[in-house]
Amino acid sequence: MPVMATSVVAAAAAAAAPSVFSGSANVIAVGVLLAEFGMFRQALLRDQVRLYAVQSALISVLAVVVAAARQLPDLYALAGLSAGLKVVIVPLVLRRLLRGVGRDSGGPGWTDIAGSGALSLASTVLLAIAVAAFGFFAIAALGIRSPVLPTAALEMSVAVALVAFVLMIMRRDVASQAIGFLSLENGISLAALVVAAGLPLILEVAFLFDLLVVVVVFGLLIRVHHGKAESLSTADLTSLRG
Amino acid sequence: MLVVVVLLLAIPVAAAAVCLRVPAAAAQAVTAVSGIACFGLVISVVPAASRHDISYLSYLRIDAISVVFLLATGFLYASVAVYSVGYLGHDRRDPGLARYSRRFYAGLNLFAGSMLAAPMMSSLALLWVAIEVTTVLSALLVAIEDTDGAAEAAWKYILIASAGLSLALLATIFAYYAGSRVLGESYNLSFSLLLHAGGRLPHAPVRLAFALAVLGFGTKMGLFPVHTWLPDAHSEAPTPVSALLSGSLLAVSFYAVVRYYQVASAALGPRFPRDVLLVFGVASLAIAALYLLDQRDVKRLLAYSSMEHMGILAIGLSFGAPIALAGVLLHVLAHAVAKGNAFMGAGAAARKIGTKRISGLTGGLDLLPWSGPLFLMAVLALSAMPPFGIFRSEFEIVAGGFASSGDAAAAVLIVAVTVAFLGLTIATNRMLFTPRAAAVPAGIAAVPAGTTAVPAGRPAGPALARGEPSAWMVVPVVAGLAALLMLGVHPPAELTELLSRAVRELGGAA
Numbered sequence: 001m002p003v004m005a006t007s008v009v010a011a012a013a014a015a016a017a018p019s020v021f022s023g024s025a026n027v028i029a030v031g032v033l034l035a036e037f038g039m040f041r042q043a044l045l046r047d048q049v050r051l052y053a054v055q056s057a058l059i060s061v062l063a064v065v066v067a068a069a070r071q072l073p074d075l076y077a078l079a080g081l082s083a084g085l086k087v088v089i090v091p092l093v094l095r096r097l098l099r100g101v102g103r104d105s106g107g108p109g110w111t112d113i114a115g116s117g118a119l120s121l122a123s124t125v126l127l128a129i130a131v132a133a134f135g136f137f138a139i140a141a142l143g144i145r146s147p148v149l150p151t152a153a154l155e156m157s158v159a160v161a162l163v164a165f166v167l168m169i170m171r172r173d174v175a176s177q178a179i180g181f182l183s184l185e186n187g188i189s190l191a192a193l194v195v196a197a198g199l200p201l202i203l204e205v206a207f208l209f210d211l212l213v214v215v216v217v218f219g220l221l222i223r224v225h226h227g228k229a230e231s232l233s234t235a236d237l238t239s240l241r242g
Numbered sequence: 243m244l245v246v247v248v249l250l251l252a253i254p255v256a257a258a259a260v261c262l263r264v265p266a267a268a269a270q271a272v273t274a275v276s277g278i279a280c281f282g283l284v285i286s287v288v289p290a291a292s293r294h295d296i297s298y299l300s301y302l303r304i305d306a307i308s309v310v311f312l313l314a315t316g317f318l319y320a321s322v323a324v325y326s327v328g329y330l331g332h333d334r335r336d337p338g339l340a341r342y343s344r345r346f347y348a349g350l351n352l353f354a355g356s357m358l359a360a361p362m363m364s365s366l367a368l369l370w371v372a373i374e375v376t377t378v379l380s381a382l383l384v385a386i387e388d389t390d391g392a393a394e395a396a397w398k399y400i401l402i403a404s405a406g407l408s409l410a411l412l413a414t415i416f417a418y419y420a421g422s423r424v425l426g427e428s429y430n431l432s433f434s435l436l437l438h439a440g441g442r443l444p445h446a447p448v449r450l451a452f453a454l455a456v457l458g459f460g461t462k463m464g465l466f467p468v469h470t471w472l473p474d475a476h477s478e479a480p481t482p483v484s485a486l487l488s489g490s491l492l493a494v495s496f497y498a499v500v501r502y503y504q505v506a507s508a509a510l511g512p513r514f515p516r517d518v519l520l521v522f523g524v525a526s527l528a529i530a531a532l533y534l535l536d537q538r539d540v541k542r543l544l545a546y547s548s549m550e551h552m553g554i555l556a557i558g559l560s561f562g563a564p565i566a567l568a569g570v571l572l573h574v575l576a577h578a579v580a581k582g583n584a585f586m587g588a589g590a591a592a593r594k595i596g597t598k599r600i601s602g603l604t605g606g607l608d609l610l611p612w613s614g615p616l617f618l619m620a621v622l623a624l625s626a627m628p629p630f631g632i633f634r635s636e637f638e639i640v641a642g643g644f645a646s647s648g649d650a651a652a653a654v655l656i657v658a659v660t661v662a663f664l665g666l667t668i669a670t671n672r673m674l675f676t677p678r679a680a681a682v683p684a685g686i687a688a689v690p691a692g693t694t695a696v697p698a699g700r701p702a703g704p705a706l707a708r709g710e711p712s713a714w715m716v717v718p719v720v721a722g723l724a725a726l727l728m729l730g731v732h733p734p735a736e737l738t739e740l741l742s743r744a745v746r747e748l749g750g751a752a
Contacts, residue, residue: 142446144419147427161412168405177401184408191412195419195447198427203367207411210371214404217378221396224385228393237394240474242533242542 021069022150028062029156032190033132036163036183040124045098045113045175045232049091052179052186056086059189062153066197070148074201075193082189085208090182090215097219098175098226113232116173128166132159146194154194160187173232174225178218185211243290244298247362250283250312254319254355261347266340269347270327276351277323280358284309284316292740300430303364306744310571311361311497314578315490317725319354321718322482325586326350328712329482329593346386346480353379353486360494364432369498370407370414373462376491377403384479384487395471395478402471406461410498413454417505420447436505443509452506455499456518462495464549465556466526473533476545477598481589484541488548488585489578496555496574503559504748516560523556524654531658534665539598540588543669544581547624550662551577557655558639566642567745569635576631576729580623583722587617590715591673594706600669605678609706612716614674616723621670623726625663631729678706 035055042048060083067075117124135158146154164184168177192199222232229236257276261269287309290296297303304312330343356379360372377400385396418431424439436443461468476484499519506515530550537543551573558570590613591606592598606614623630626637636659643652710716728734733741 142450144416144447147422158412161408165405168401174397181401181404181408184405185411188408188411188415192415196415196422198422199367199418200428200430203365203430206368206371210374213375214378217381217400218404221381221385221393221400224388224393225397228390234397237397239391240394240398240478242473242537 021065024065025062025149026152026156028058028065029153029190031058032062032186033156033160033163036160036167036187037125037128039167039176039179039183040117040128040171041121042176043113046095048113048175048179049094052182053087053091055183055186056090057083059186059193060087062190063193066148066193070197072148072197075197077201078204081205081208085212086182086186089212093212093215094178094219097216097223113171113173113175116171116176116233118170118172124166124170127170128163131162131166135159135162144195146197148197149194151194154191157187157190157194160184160190172234174222174234175232177234178222181218182211182215243287243296246283246287247296247298247302247304250280250358250362251355253280253283254351254358258348258351258355261351262344266330266343266347269343270331273347273351274320274323274327277320277354280354281316281320284312284358287312288736288740292736292743295434297364297434300432301364301368302362303432303434304362305747306740307500307571307747308361308497309740310574310744311493312358314493314575315354315357315361317575317722318486318489318578318582319358321582321586321722322350322485323354324718325485325589325715326482328714328716329480329589331712331714342386346383349379349383349386350482350486353383353483354490357486357490357494361497364434365430366414366417366433366436366501367431369501370411373410373459373495373498374404374407376494377407377462380475380479380483380487380491383483384475386483387478387480389478391474392478395474399471399475402468403462406458406468408458409454409461410458413451413458413502416447416451416454417502420444420451420509433501433505437508440508443505445510448506448509449514452502452510452515453518455502456522459495459498459502460522460556463492463499464526464552465522466529466549466553469526469530469549472549473542473545476548477539477541481541481585481592484544484589485582485585488545489581492548492552493574493578496552499556500559500748512562516562519556519560520648520651523553523558523560524651525553526550527553527557527655527658531661531665534662535668537665537669538600540592540600540603540669540673541585541598543600543666544584544588547584547662547666548577548581550658551581551624554636554639554655554659557651558642560651561639561642561646561648562749563642563646564745564749565645566639567748568741569638569642571741571744571748572631572729572733573635573639576623576635576726579722579725579729580620580630580632583620583719583726584617584624586715586719586722587613587620590711590719591617593711593715600672603673604676606674608678609708610710611708612710613719616716616719618670618674619723619726620719621666625666626659629730630726631733632726634730634733 032055038051060079063075063079136155139155139158161184164180168180253276257272260272291306291309295305356375363369363372381396381400385392420443421436423444424442464472503515530546533546555570558566591603595603623632626632640652
């Protein structure tokens with residue numbers, strides 16, 4: 001039971017006084033959640049993608065912190081790979097796939113996704129806070145203890161995932177919905193860092209490769225949608241019913 | 243046996259690569275050969291898998307349960323590959339067709355290949371990856387028709403299914419966490435290890451993982467309330483893709499649910515996983531049966547019928563009695579064949595008459611000497627009429643329900659299946675038995691108002707000659723009918739042996 005013992009010790013240490021490690025881990029997790037809230041109001045596709053890159057970078061930083069503090073060398077490789085993919089390649093692929101679309105339709109308005117919210121920004125944020133609080137306390141009640149990170153980070157990661165669902169539901173444009181899905185995946189990466197830090201690297205690489213394929217297909221379908229609807233809005237996607 | 247497994251993984255990918263480079267006619271031939279070869283390979287695995295598990299390289303593992311799902315996918319892959327020859331060959335003069343058919347065949351092969359790969363994965367993580375790959379490939383195939391409806395359906399499909407699969411990924415993470423408490427930090431999430439750990443796994447994370455897995459993979463499987471992408475994608479995709487989506491893709495997602503069910507019942511006992519499956523299954527079945535009563539598009543009709551059958555599978559698994567489990571596995575096979583047949587028959591009618599609307603597809607029996615009766619047979623098979631395989635499987639599921647004191651659920655199942663039968667037959671009746679040649683007023687006068695009334699003022703369709711669009715679109719359906727009869731009347735001994743081993747694997751954990 002050495003694993004249990006360490007986790008008990010870690011929990012006790014966290015209860016006594018937050019160490020530098022658990023303090024910084026929690027701050028980074030909160031940063032990830034705040035980035036998720038920021039996505040409710042971005043008005044341009046470019047900014048939305050940029051915010052996603054920032055959120056991904058935060059998670060890579062957290063992976064490095066955990067790798068250093070808990071002596072898990074695999075996590076350095078994972079942090080490097082996921083930073084390379086999610087901070088550099090994914091935003092690049094999205095912009096490349098969508099730049100051609102912009103030229104076709106002329107004006108600069110093509111990436112405008114402002115005002116696509118189904119509710120007002122304030123109501124959406126209130127709703128998201130309620131949903132995030134639900135996720136936070138529901139996971140806390142389960143008593144899942146992590147061997148490497150403070151449990152608050154796990155609760156935060158589920159809150160990120162739930163807020164990502166609110167984002168996908170409330171913003172009616174394909175760009176925010178795609179970014180919502182990608183940030184949902186970020187929330188799950190955060191959860192994986194907390195409870196599955198030892199996951200073999202080959203499986204992590206399979207997940208990341210899969211994410212790349214998904215991003216390319218999302219980009220292609222956004223192009224198809226833009227070609228049909230002449231905008232990024234999903235307001236007209238109502239012909240299939242019943 | 244390693245050769246067979248590697249070939250099963252490699253042939254579809256190689257076929258896809260070839261299809262991108264050769265003319266359409268060659269691509270058709272390559273796809274058909276690849277489909278038939280893969281089905282042959284799957285059949286060759288059956289005897290070995292009904293005696294022992296086959297595993298290689300610690301990431302590939304085939305047991306009797308996997309082979310049941312491989313058989314369903316292999317059969318449908320072969321039949322839609324042959325069917326596509328007629329389906330695409332029809333408008334060969336179209337200049338855009340060469341490009342379209344290159345993409346179509348490459349996508350079809352890759353899609354089928356990913357669905358063949360998923361049941362061969364030993365690790366829950368790789369199983370998730372394979373299923374996510376099936377999602378993105380099929381989303382591209384849904385969008386391939388390049389209509390407004392296809393673009394809308396593809397977007398809804400990929401967004402909803404990917405979000406659902408994210409929940410399944412969360413389930414994978416929690417399953418890993420539960421296992422790491424017992425097996426140590428570095429293990430590859432293989433479910434045979436998780437099954438071994440069984441009762442020693444901590445309960446809370448396993449519970450969370452199972453509920454998330456049912457919701458997540460249930461999204462791809464079409465369980466209520468996360469089924470909303472299903473009718474759109476099925477109706478807007480090209481018919482061969484619809485057949486694969488319905489008969490095979492939904493089943494592969496059910497396969498993932500089955501694996502989580504095994505782990506959860508080993509860890510928690512059967513009670514919790516059965517309750518979860520029962521709730522989702524009954525809700526899906528009841529909602530789908532009601533939707534079936536009022537459908538105007540034949541492919542949407544069949545899509546809701548798929549949702550109904552996925553509900554039946556979930557309920558059957560929740561009964562847990564050995565005979566119900568045998569019924570569930572047989573149902574996977576029989577539903578794949580019957581739904582493939584129904585989609586291919588409907589596709590032939592839609593191709594002939596030029597619409598998917600049920601009100602426009604009248605006179606099917608007069609116009610289509612083969613596809614008309616075959617479609618009728620397929621619908622009767624889907625409604626669990628006696629000589630066909632689904633009758634046997636649903637009978638076993640209901641018998642298992644009564645045996646395991648799930649009386650109420652079994653009764654709901656019978657009622658809902660009867661309602662679904664009503665919906666399916668009303669629509670089929672309208673399509674096949676309403677005379678087409680008769681002028682519109684005569685059509686209204688001839689049939690009683692209500693169920694089969696033709697909308698007034700509908701322009702009489704152009705006069706169509708009696709005949710099939712293509713013989714290629716009939717051959718696989720005839721083969722499917724033979725398979726359905728065989729499953730219903732006298733399943734071969736090898737299959738029975740395979741199913742009973744699979745039932746032991748499923749029930750042994752409980």
